[in-house]
Structures are given as structure tokens and as C-alpha cells.
Amino acid sequence: MSNVFIAFQTNEETRSIIEAIADDNPNAIINEQPAMVKIDAPDSLTIKRASIEEKMGRDFDLQELHVHLITLSGHIDETDDEFNLSWLN
Amino acid sequence: MDMKVAAKKLGLKERYAAMTRGLDWETTYQPMDTVYPYDKFEGIKIHDWDKWEDPFRLTMDAYWKYQAEKERKLYAILDAFNQNNGHLGVTDARYINALKLFLTAVTPLEYMAHRGFAHVGRQLRGAGARVACQMQALDELRHAQTQIHSLSNYNKHYNGFHDWRHMHDRIWYLSVPKSFFDDAVTAGPFEYMVAIGFSFEYVLTNLLFVPFISGAAYNGDMGAMAFGFSAQSDEARHMTLGLEMIKFMLEQDPANLPIVQGWIDKWTWRGVRMLTIVGMMMDYMLPKRVMSWKEAWEIYFEESGGALFKDLARYGITIPKCVAQATIEKEHITHQAWTTFYQYGAAAAFNTWIPEKEELDWLSEKYPNTFDKYYRPRLEYLGEQAKQGKRFYSTTLPMLCQCCQIPMFFTEPDDPTKICYRESDHNGEKYHFCSDHCKEIFDHEPEKYVQAWMPVHQIYQGNCFKPDVDPTAEGFDPLAAVLDWYNIQFGRDNLDFEGSEDQKNFDTWRQTAKSNG
Ligand SMILES: [Fe+2]
Ligand SMILES: [Fe+2]
Numbered sequence: 001m002s003n004v005f006i007a008f009q010t011n012e013e014t015r016s017i018i019e020a021i022a023d024d025n026p027n028a029i030i031n032e033q034p035a036m037v038k039i040d041a042p043d044s045l046t047i048k049r050a051s052i053e054e055k056m057g058r059d060f061d062l063q064e065l066h067v068h069l070i071t072l073s074g075h076i077d078e079t080d081d082e083f084n085l086s087w088l089n
Numbered sequence: 090m091d092m093k094v095a096a097k098k099l100g101l102k103e104r105y106a107a108m109t110r111g112l113d114w115e116t117t118y119q120p121m122d123t124v125y126p127y128d129k130f131e132g133i134k135i136h137d138w139d140k141w142e143d144p145f146r147l148t149m150d151a152y153w154k155y156q157a158e159k160e161r162k163l164y165a166i167l168d169a170f171n172q173n174n175g176h177l178g179v180t181d182a183r184y185i186n187a188l189k190l191f192l193t194a195v196t197p198l199e200y201m202a203h204r205g206f207a208h209v210g211r212q213l214r215g216a217g218a219r220v221a222c223q224m225q226a227l228d229e230l231r232h233a234q235t236q237i238h239s240l241s242n243y244n245k246h247y248n249g250f251h252d253w254r255h256m257h258d259r260i261w262y263l264s265v266p267k268s269f270f271d272d273a274v275t276a277g278p279f280e281y282m283v284a285i286g287f288s289f290e291y292v293l294t295n296l297l298f299v300p301f302i303s304g305a306a307y308n309g310d311m312g313a314m315a316f317g318f319s320a321q322s323d324e325a326r327h328m329t330l331g332l333e334m335i336k337f338m339l340e341q342d343p344a345n346l347p348i349v350q351g352w353i354d355k356w357t358w359r360g361v362r363m364l365t366i367v368g369m370m371m372d373y374m375l376p377k378r379v380m381s382w383k384e385a386w387e388i389y390f391e392e393s394g395g396a397l398f399k400d401l402a403r404y405g406i407t408i409p410k411c412v413a414q415a416t417i418e419k420e421h422i423t424h425q426a427w428t429t430f431y432q433y434g435a436a437a438a439f440n441t442w443i444p445e446k447e448e449l450d451w452l453s454e455k456y457p458n459t460f461d462k463y464y465r466p467r468l469e470y471l472g473e474q475a476k477q478g479k480r481f482y483s484t485t486l487p488m489l490c491q492c493c494q495i496p497m498f499f500t501e502p503d504d505p506t507k508i509c510y511r512e513s514d515h516n517g518e519k520y521h522f523c524s525d526h527c528k529e530i531f532d533h534e535p536e537k538y539v540q541a542w543m544p545v546h547q548i549y550q551g552n553c554f555k556p557d558v559d560p561t562a563e564g565f566d567p568l569a570a571v572l573d574w575y576n577i578q579f580g581r582d583n584l585d586f587e588g589s590e591d592q593k594n595f596d597t598w599r600q601t602a603k604s605n606g
Contacts, residue, residue, distance in 0.1 A: 002396030006325075007299065009318050034379055035306035035314055036299070063147065066155045067162070069325040070318055071295050073393045075400075076144035076329055080101050087400045 004045050004074030004085040007038040014068045016055035017047070024051050036070055044074070044086035105146035110139065113216035125214040131277040133349075134342035138215030141337055145326055152224055156231070159319050163235055166315040171242045177602050180308040180376040182247075182595035183586050186439040187305075187374035188240055188313060189249040193438060194266045194366060195297070196236040197257040199320075201270040203229035205285060209278045218337075221330045225286075228323040232316075239316040246598075247591050249438050249582040256438055259553070260575050261544035262366070262430070264494045268541060269363045273356075275537075279338065280352050286331030288356035291397070294324055295389040297367050304375045332397075339404035346405050355533075358411040358526040362493040365422045369430070372423040372452065373444060381455035386419045411526040414502050420456050421505055424464035429498045431471060432483040436568065438577050440586035443472035463505050480585055484568060486545045491520040491538055492527035499523045515539060 006021075008014040010032070018037055022030055028041040039045065052060045062083050074085035099107065116124050128135070169175075179185065203226050210222030244250035257263050273284040302317030335353075338345045368382035380388075390412075398408040427441075434441035444452065449468065452460045474481055487496035501509045511522040515535045522528040531538045547553050551560055554570045569579065577583055581590055 002399055003392065004396075005393065009322075034303045035318070036303050063151050063155065066145075066147075066322060066326070067158050068322065070321045071299055072325050072328070073397065075332070078101065078144055078146065087396055088403070 001042050002087050003040045003042055004072070004087060005038055005040045006045060006047075006072040006085060007036055007070040008065075008068045009070060010035055010037055011068065013056075013064075017052055017065070017068070020051035020055050021045070021047055024048050041085075044084065046085075047083040049081050101146050104148050105143070108148050109141075109143075109217040109220055121214060125212060127212045127278055128214055131279050131348065133279045133338055133345050135215070135338075136341055138217070140340065141215045141217040141333070143217055143221050143330070143333060145329055147224065147326070149220075156227075156323075159322060160231070160235075163315050163319040164238075166311055167239055167242075170311040170315070174598075174602065175309075175311055176243060176246060177595070177599050178309045182591050183440070183442060184308050184310065184374065184376050185243060185247050185591060185595075186249070186441075186586070187370045188243055188310075189247075189439040190366070190370060190374070191313075192236065192240045192250060193253040193256045193260070194263055196233055196240075197254060198266055198270050199229050199233035199236060201274060202285060203227075203233060205229075205270070205274045205281055208274070209281050212278045218330075218334070221326075221333075225323075225327055225330060228320075228327070232320040232323070235316045235319060239312045242312060246594065248578070248589075249440075249591075252576040255576055259544075260438060260577075261436065261489075261496075261548075262433075264542065264544045265366065266363055268494050269359055272359065272537070279334075279348075282331065282334040283349060283352040284356040284359070286327065287335050288331075288353060288360050290324065291328040291331040292357060292390070292394050293360040293364060294321075294328070295393065296364055296385055298324065299389065300380055300385040301367060301371055301375075304371060304377070304379045307377050307379050308375055335401065335406075336404070339401075339406070343405075350406060351533075353406065354409040354411065355530050357409040358415075358524075358530065359493065361411065361415045362495060362523075362527070365426050365495065368423040369426040372455075373427040376448075378451060381452075382423045383419045383455060386415075391416070414524065414526065417502050418499070420459040421463070421500065424452075424456070424460065424468075425498045425500070428464065428467055428471075429487075429496055431468075432481060433487075433496075434585060435482040435484070435579075435583050436572065436577075438575070438582050440584065440589045440591060442586040443468055443475065459505065475585065475587070482584075486548060488521055489543055489545050490523035490527050491541060491543065492522055492530050494541065494543065495523055497521065497523055 008017060014037065018030060018039065021039055022028060024047070025041050025045050028039050028045060031038045031040065047062070047065070049060055049062050062078065062080065065083065072085060074087055077084040077086070115121060122129070176185070206222045206226035206229060210219050210226050213219050213222065240250060257267055273281055276284060298317055298321045302314055302321065305313035305317060335349065338349050368386075371378070371380075371382050371385065395408075398406065430437055431441045431443070449465055453465060471481055487498075489496055497508055497510060499509050501507045509524055511525060511528040513520050513522070513528055513532055513535070518539070520531060520539070522531060544553070548567070548571055553574050554560065555574050558570050559565070560567065560570070572579055572583070586592055
């Protein structure tokens with residue numbers, strides 16, 4: 001089993017995004033570093049638009065993630081509603 | 090009457106398909122092979138470009154929208170940082186030397202990446218891959234511009250920032266990053282994608298941007314943090330492109346596997362060698378440290394790169410052989426590199442120093458197997474000499490590796506007390522290498538690497554002086570003439586940090602900032 005990860009800049013928008021990810025991925029480990037947050041998860045990680053909208057209290061387009069993203073690893077599968085990271089092996 | 094039906098908004102997948110399939114066509118006035126002349130000679134077989142899928146599925150309108158937002162955020166931070174004399178808030182002025190190295194070594198590579206992706210974005214015959222490469226070409230231009238903008242503020246106050254582009258083409262250690270990228274852009278489009286898109290972006294940029302830029306933030310540099318993370322926000326897309334290209338080639342034809350594996354092996358090692366400089370910046374040039382090079386290597390290469398290679402095993406990809414040596418070297422190379430730069434500190438466009446005692450203690454703790462045994466005594470000896478007024482500067486020129494162009498300071502993988510030398514003969518000439526892996530790369534493509542512009546050879550051949558210089562004149566000082574050609578101002582840009590103009594100015598300005606005096 002390998003970890004996937006994703007990292008965001010630390011700011012007001014990503015606070016909600018990270019909270020949503022933590023709720024939706026109970027196995028995820030949130031690692032705070034200077035000016036950034038790295039999230040590791042075994043095998044796969046799912047980011048849900050609906051959960052982020054709930055936290056932010058506004059509409060959210062998953063492509064807004066691009067503005068705050070720092071890095072990631074794993075294969076990406078993205079739709080309008082979900083952003084998935086996973087390893088197939 | 091027609092029923093009015095609200096047009097349903099296209100989903101992400103349809104929007105992307107419309108852009109990357111519907112807008113492309115097969116040429117008829119000219120054969121496709123004439124329009125795309127470069128995407129076959131490397132031997133990569135592609136049967137169906139329509140199988141290409143970019144998972145981010147970014148369309149042009151979304152691209153412009155989010156990039157514009159990134160720029161607005163970046164420049165807002167930069168303005169605030171500069172308006173407020175943010176440079177005086179960095180931990181100490183030694184840190185600023187890491188930025189000098191960044192501007193002269195890395196920023197010109199961003200521009201080269203722009204050129205490389207613009208070229209590949211024209212030459213690949215699949216529209217999906219072309220669009221992704223063109224976006225990356227624009228990103229890379231943005232990275233170069235934002236770095237120049239951010240760092241221009243430091244040029245108002247500190248030495249060594251004044252002629253970075255000129256220096257990049259001339260200074261001995263800058264030939265390491267320069268030749269790395271020249272090697273990549275002179276390859277075919279598929280090798281370029283493996284070199285930069287995959288090995289560099291996916292496997293290695295995490296080590297360049299993430300811990301180092303997080304470190305810049307930790308040292309109070311909002312300017313570097315802003316451009317670093319803004320660039321890195323594009324990087325997720327770049328990494329994905331690199332990984333997609335690998336998967337695509339491997340899925341298209343089994344005959345592609347050995348070619349791709351050869352490129353992965355080559356470019357992992359080329360990247361690892363170049364990142365020696367980044368590792369040194371992390372261990373020695375950040376006064377406040379987030380993590381050691383060794384720790385960063387373990388997280389981003391061993392753990393995350395390991396997961397990647399395990400995943401790619403289903404296509405038959407194996408972990409590059411050079412990783413075994415890189416794993417041993419993670420405990421050595423930063424110390425070897427800094428000790429070398431310290432000794433060649435008269436010929437560098439930044440200041441060097443011996444770390445303070447608590448910094449040496451930190452290194453001892455982070456490198457328990459190697460630092461006290463091999464490196465601390467050397468650094469302490471050099472520091473002691475400097476205190477006695479005998480600061481050591483080497484004035485001889487080192488032998489360079491013909492492949493990575495790094496001076497021969499790396500040691501044998503099984504004996505850290507012995508410098509590693511390898512050599513090959515080609516057309517009656519002898520060529521020298523730092524390692525088995527650099528030698529192997531040369532042996533595979535000697536015609537390419539014999540053409541390398543080797544800074545030390547060029548100096549000895551008299552090609553690194555200004556045109557009006559007469560090397561036969563009485564009392565000719567070759568080092569001074571070379572520095573003049575580099576546009577390094579002796580005594581300002583180079584030598585020890587202790588006693589430097591930057592050190593004095595920073596102390597004075599910071600005192601002024603803190604008091605009414
Ligand atoms: Fe870049
Ligand atoms: Fe080498």
C-alpha cells in the first residue's frame with residue numbers, strides 16, 4: 001500500500017477545503033508545515049465539491065483548487081463533483 | 090412554436106473533448122508527417138492519439154481565469170512585502186545568498202522550460218497533448234517573469250543580483266543547471282517530455298520547490314514564498330502531464346518500454362545530480378531549517394517516488410539503478426557541495442560561510458552516520474583557519490564531470506574518503522566522470538556530450554576573458570580576468586559572508602528599522 005498526497009497553501013480558502021477533505025477521508029493525515037499543509041492518505045483520497053460548498057457556504061468549482069494547489073502525487077480522476085487521487089498498484 | 094429549452098451546460102469532460110478533439114483535423118494539403126516532422130525519429134510508436142486524456146481537463150477559458158487569479162494574489166503579496174521593506178524581516182542576510190543562487194541557476198531554466206514546451210507543444214501530433222504543453226509553456230514564462238520581478242527588489246539592496254542572465258551562460262557552477270536543460274531541449278519531443286515532464290516535474294520538483302520554498306516562508310521571505318508557491322500551483326498540472334505522457338507511451342506500444350525506461354534512468358540521474366545544489370541550499374543556506382535534505386529526499390523521493398515506481402511496475406517499468414547510489418549519497422552530497430563552494434568562494438557570485446556552532450549541531454543530529462565522522466571536522470578546521478585570518482580560497486581549477494559538469498567532489502559509493510573518478514575514451518580523447526551513471530549516459534550518446542561547454546576547459550583555452558585582455562602581459566591575473574568576464578565584482582559579490590557589504594548593510598538597515606536613531 002502506498003500513500004497519495006496533496007498539498008495546499010495555507011490560507012482562508014484552503015481552511016475549508018482541508019476541513020472538507022479531513023471529514024471525507026478519515027484515514028488522511030494532515031501535516032501542517034510553514035505556509036503549507038500536506039495531506040497524506042493510504043491508496044486514495046477524494047475531494048468532494050459538495051463538502052467544500054457546505055464548509056464555505058458558497059458555490060465552489062473544483063477547478064478553483066488550482067489556485068491553491070502546491071503539489072500532489074497519484075493518478076487523478078476529476079469530474080465536476082469529485083476530485084480523486086489514487087494509486088492503482 | 091418551438092419549445093424553449095435552456096441549453097444544458099456542458100460537463101467538464103464534454104468541454105475538454107470539444108476543445109481537444111473537435112478543433113483538430115488531419116491535414117490534406119501536406120502529409121501529417123511533414124507537418125509534424127519530429128515525433129517519429131526517436132522510435133516511439135503512437136497508434137491512437139485520441140487515447141490521450143488529460144485528467145485535469147482544463148479548457149482555455151478556465152486556464153486564463155485561474156492563472157489571472159494567481160497573478161493577482163502573487164502581486165498583491167509582493168507589493169505588500171516590498172512596500173513594507175520585507176527584506177529586512179528575513180532571518181539573517183546569509184539567507185539572501187540562496188536567492189542569488191536561485192536567480193542565477195533556476196530562473197533561466199524556467200525560461201528554457203517555456204521554450205522547450207512551446208516547441209513540444211507545436212510538434213506533438215495529438216491535440217490533447219499539444220494543448221497541455223502549450224499551457225505549460227505559458228506557465229513557465231510566468232514563472233520566469235514572476236521570479237525576476239520578485240527578486241528585482243533584492244537587487245535594489247544587495248550584491249550579486251545584477252547580471253544573472255549573463256552569469257548563467259558563463260559561471261562555472263551555473264553550467265550545471267544550464268547544461269542539464271540544454272541536454273533536454275536538444276533531445277526529441279518524447280525524450281524532452283520524459284526528461285522535464287516526468288523525471289524533473291513529477292519525480293524531482295517537489296524537492297526543489299516544496300521544502301525549499303516552505304523554508305523561505307519560515308525564514309520570513311514572503312516574496313520568495315509567493316513566487317515559489319504560485320509557480321508550484323502550476324506544477325501539479327505539469328506533474329500530471331509528465332505522468333500522463335509516460336502512461337500514454339507505455340500503453341500505446343510495448344516496444345516503447347525499453348526506450349522510455351532508458352530515458353527515465355538517464356533523467357533521474359541527471360536530475361539527482363543537479364539537485365545537489367538544492368540540497369546544499371536547504372542544509373546550509375536557510376538559517377532556520379524546516380527539514381534536512383536527507384529528510385526531504387526520504388519523503389519526496391523514497392516514499393513518494395517509490396509509490397510511483399511501484400505503480401508503474403504494471404507496465405514493466407523498474408526503479409532506476411542509480412537510485413541505490415543516490416540513496417547512499419543522501420547523507421553526503423550537501424556537505425561535499427558546500428565545502429567545495431566554500432573553498433571556491435572567490436569565484437562564486439554569492440557569499441559563503443562556515444555554519445555557526447548550533448547549525449553544526451543541527452547537522453550532526455540530522456546526519457548521525459556521516460556528519461561528525463567526515464564533514465564536521467573539515468568545516469571546523471576551515472572555520473578555525475578563517476578565525477586566524479587564514480580564510481582558505483582555492484585558486485586552482487577543478488576537474489569537471491563531462492556529463493553533469495559538477496566538479497569531481499563526489500566520493501566512491503562504498504568509501505566516503507575517496508573521490509570517485511571514472512573515464513571513457515572516445516575518438517582518441519579521454520573524458521572524465523563523477524560516477525558510473527554519468528559515465529553510462531556519456532557512453533550511450535558520446536557524440537552529444539563531447540560537445541559540452543566545459544567551463545574549466547574553456548578557461549584554460551582562453552575563452553573566458555574579455556576581448557581586450559592580453560593573457561601574455563606581465564603580471565596577468567587569470568582569476569581576476571575570468572571574474573571580470575563573469576561580471577562578478579571582486580570583494581562585493583564573492584568571498585566570505587563575514588565582513589561582506591551585504592552583512593554590514595543588512596545590520597545597519599535592520600538597526601534603523603528597529604529604532605528611531
Ligand atoms: Fe516552472
Ligand atoms: Fe557527473
